[in-house]
Amino acid sequence: MINGATQVLYEGVPNAPHEGRWWEIIEKYKVSIFYTAPTAIRTFMKWGEAIPAKFDLSSLRLLGSVGEPINPEAWMWFRRVIGGDRCPIVDTWWQTETGSIMISPLPGVTSTKPGSAQVPLPGVSAAVVDDDAHEVGPGRGGYLVLDQPWPSMLRGIWGDRERYEDTYWSRFRGLYFAGDGAKRDADGDIWLMGRVDDVMNVSGHRLSTTEIEHALVSHPWVAEAAVVGAADETTGQAVVAFVVVKSDGDGAHASGHEVAVALREQVKNQIGALAKPRTILVVSEVPKTRSGKIMRRLLRDVAEHRTVGDVTTLADSSVMDAIRDGLETGKADQD
Incomplete structure (x- = not known):
């Protein structure tokens, strides 16, 4: 704002009154910079390319991601579908506490790498x-x-x-x-x-939830994934995965067991057998805050059969009821 930027604000969520709400706003107000979370991008991927294709996004000149590490598949989709293969993407790392972006490519200067925040900005070490x-x-x-x-x-x-x-x-x-x-x-x-407290200790090996999530969403059937660690008597902790399957892909016609078999093989090939999820539950949505961040704390409560904590910050609290019911009714595939 100190540089004279005009910002567009609206009240609501990305899918009301329809799933093209954000693209409609960009078209109407000729928005030139679009900055969002990887979780939101993966949600748009799940909804399909046909929705943003209905709108004129040619006013965009710069795209950005923030809030969590972005997987390369989401980065490439963001650039191709939303940016028309012409807009640079800045994957940024910072905190409210740091007062500004700290690590990011410089658009038009840095040769970008899908999934990497890359380099500290000038003045930052x-x-x-x-x-x-x-x-x-x-x-x-x-x-x-x-x-x-x-x-x-x-x-x-x-x-x-x-x-x-x-x-x-x-x-x-x-x-x-x-x-x-x-x-x-x-x-x-x-x-x-990702956060160092989002690390699991499986049979004495430290595994990153982010790394396993990236392996899962790199499978063509998967639109989104959230991974947590749950207590396990044998291994100390076990990998539990919640996955959203693309509605317009082959995975939409596969059973939960078939999805689980394919995804365990995916994780095994990309990371190793130790990282294979013990439990995989196919869900329609993962719990997110209104700003689009996945609430892994709540998924951890479900995975360890605890009372689910405060859900007031969720965009849709009914998501947790559906996930919990899925586990309780045996819809989760156990390895």
């Missing part, structure tokens, strides 16, 4: 470190930290200095740690791996 705060090498995962002050950095939490220090500065001395895992590739570009 980031590193990926191990448990001892040593930088990791190419291809290795670790903790994403900021190792130098930046122009818009937070300086405290109002009235609670101790909480500020404990939350952001206690894990690594002198380094700002936001709680996200990442890895660097051979070019030094950064790939976000």
Whole structure:
């Protein structure tokens, strides 16, 4: 806004009064920059290309994603279907607390990589470190930290200095740690791996929920997936997957068991047998907040047969009832 941008606001959800609501707004007001969450993009993929094809999206010149790591398949769909293969995509990492975008390609400058946030912006210095705060090498995962002050950095939490220090500065001395895992590739570009607390310990091996979700949605039948860890007497934790199948694909005609068999093989081939989900439940929707973020906390409650927590922030709380009923009536495929 300080640069004179005009922003379009509306009240409602993406599928009311119809599933082309956002594209209708873009066409009507000639929106030039569209910035949304990967979860929303995967929802549009599930609804099909025919919906955005009804609208004129030629005013768009820049696309962005935010809120969670974006899988390459969603990135490519976003660019092709919404951006007409002409709009650069900026996959951004930042927090409300950082005051601005911290890691992102520069449109028109950076050679982008589908799924990678890539490089710190000018004035920002980031590193990926191990448990001892040593930088990791190419291809290795670790903790994403900021190792130098930046122009818009937070300086405290109002009235609670101790909480500020404990939350952001206690894990690594002198380094700002936001709680996200990442890895660097051979070019030094950064790939976000999700929250480090979204890591499962299966038979002594640490598995990223984000990595397994990306493997699942890379299957042509799957529009969206959410993975959580559930307590397991044998392995410590087991992988539980909730998947949404594309309505216009071959998977729409497959049984839940057939979907599960195909997806376990997909995960096995892409990551390894250890990461195969123990339980796969085909659902019509996964629980999301009104801003489009998946509420994995609630799925974890369901997977471990606990009372489901607060659902007031969900866009549609009835989604949880349907998921819980599916587990209780034996519709989940168990390995």
